[in-house]
Amino acid sequence: MSTYIIIITVVGLAALSMAWVPAILKRTFVSYPMVYMLLGMLVYLLPYELPQPDPIWREDYVVHLTELIVIISLMGSGLKLRRKVSWKNWQVPIRLISITMLLCIGGLALLGWGVLGMAPAAAILLGAVLAPTDPVLAEQVQVGPPHEKEEDDVRFSLTAEAGLNDGMAFPFTWLAVVVGIAAGAEGSWLSDWFWRDLLYRIAAGVAVGWLIGRGLAYLIFQLPQKSKFPKAEDAFLALSATLVSYGITELAHGYGFIAVFITALTLSSYEPDDKYHTEMHDFITQVEQILMVILLLLFGGGLVYGLLNYLTWQGALVGLGFLLVLRPLAGLAGLIGIKMPLHEKMAISFFGIRGIGSFFYLSFALDKIDFVDANQLWSVVGFIVMVSIIIHGFTASKTMGYLDKRRKTKLIPKEDDIIE
Numbered sequence: 001m002s003t004y005i006i007i008i009t010v011v012g013l014a015a016l017s018m019a020w021v022p023a024i025l026k027r028t029f030v031s032y033p034m035v036y037m038l039l040g041m042l043v044y045l046l047p048y049e050l051p052q053p054d055p056i057w058r059e060d061y062v063v064h065l066t067e068l069i070v071i072i073s074l075m076g077s078g079l080k081l082r083r084k085v086s087w088k089n090w091q092v093p094i095r096l097i098s099i100t101m102l103l104c105i106g107g108l109a110l111l112g113w114g115v116l117g118m119a120p121a122a123a124i125l126l127g128a129v130l131a132p133t134d135p136v137l138a139e140q141v142q143v144g145p146p147h148e149k150e151e152d153d154v155r156f157s158l159t160a161e162a163g164l165n166d167g168m169a170f171p172f173t174w175l176a177v178v179v180g181i182a183a184g185a186e187g188s189w190l191s192d193w194f195w196r197d198l199l200y201r202i203a204a205g206v207a208v209g210w211l212i213g214r215g216l217a218y219l220i221f222q223l224p225q226k227s228k229f230p231k232a233e234d235a236f237l238a239l240s241a242t243l244v245s246y247g248i249t250e251l252a253h254g255y256g257f258i259a260v261f262i263t264a265l266t267l268s269s270y271e272p273d274d275k276y277h278t279e280m281h282d283f284i285t286q287v288e289q290i291l292m293v294i295l296l297l298l299f300g301g302g303l304v305y306g307l308l309n310y311l312t313w314q315g316a317l318v319g320l321g322f323l324l325v326l327r328p329l330a331g332l333a334g335l336i337g338i339k340m341p342l343h344e345k346m347a348i349s350f351f352g353i354r355g356i357g358s359f360f361y362l363s364f365a366l367d368k369i370d371f372v373d374a375n376q377l378w379s380v381v382g383f384i385v386m387v388s389i390i391i392h393g394f395t396a397s398k399t400m401g402y403l404d405k406r407r408k409t410k411l412i413p414k415e416d417d418i419i420e
Helices: 003-017 021-025 032-045 059-080 087-114 120-129 153-168 170-182 189-226 237-251 256-268 275-304 313-334 342-350 356-368 374-411
Strands: none
Touching (some): 003 032, 003 275, 021 032, 032 275, 032 374, 059 153, 059 237, 059 256, 059 356, 087 120, 087 313, 087 342, 120 170, 120 356, 120 374, 153 189, 153 256, 153 342, 153 374, 170 189, 170 356, 189 237, 189 256, 237 256, 237 275, 256 275, 275 356, 275 374, 313 342, 313 374, 342 374, 356 374
């Protein structure tokens, strides 16, 4: 039997099922990323000749596949956010990508070095690749499509954090690479990293993203109103905008992840009631879901074929400690002083979902230089992503439902408060 035919059949059936599975699972406490990860494990246990995902993944194709799905997801996340950018509106996600993220990177790097015995560069890389929350696997805790105008604080904060920190983790990934290269060498590598990888690349990402978003907004919404310029009607423009924004920014040596999210935010701020925003969001989300299915099938196959072979009990303990202790405490620390109910702060802090972005950053760094602890890094990161998919998948729908119920109950006046 042709391996190629088996592959396209399996992928086709899995992608086809996405038309119904998310809606069916809304009635349960199970997330669909969990289902497709398990499906990948089952498929690779069947006695067929499937392309075996390398137990320690081949960095070349993982980089490009994860890169593509993350930038597509970032465009979708940006298009559905509706709050105007200001300190008052965005202080929670800004705190999460600064205070919380830095605490997570530093804490996990120390654990990697002190508990797992990793080299300093590898320990920094462990913290960096697990710093970003995931925009791909976090749909259950994110805001809905653009036509759903309500954005509660929890969903908004988690969506905005996932959009912002996928780019903000890049400087620290580069730091790990630079430390690995500069080990034992002399020179101004730290200042080079600070000015180039931290400041310039972030600034370039923001600037190029805003310029492209502003230009597209003018072409799509304003120019047709002023002239006979044709109005854009094809939703695939969202995918085109994603690739253009990412490509131009990378050519300018900026962070393309940041640029794509800023492009989407800038676009969504113009003519917010135009149905074209919803059409673009729906199209880009469908593309994202197809790619996500493929990657989750491969991830499930990787778990079967040895991705966790280099996981020790210390690595598992560090992974559980990061998800259940370090991230929640760092999240709460970042939200000190924010006027928000404690149960909402706890939800924001707990749902630091790890996923596809971590695979991208790890494969990106390992594609640059050889890390001595590469096998252990893959096993620890794979374990954390697997556990995150399971734990957060089981708890997301129930938790968000509970928060929605608390919010609605608070809005309903008591009988004693009703003035007749």
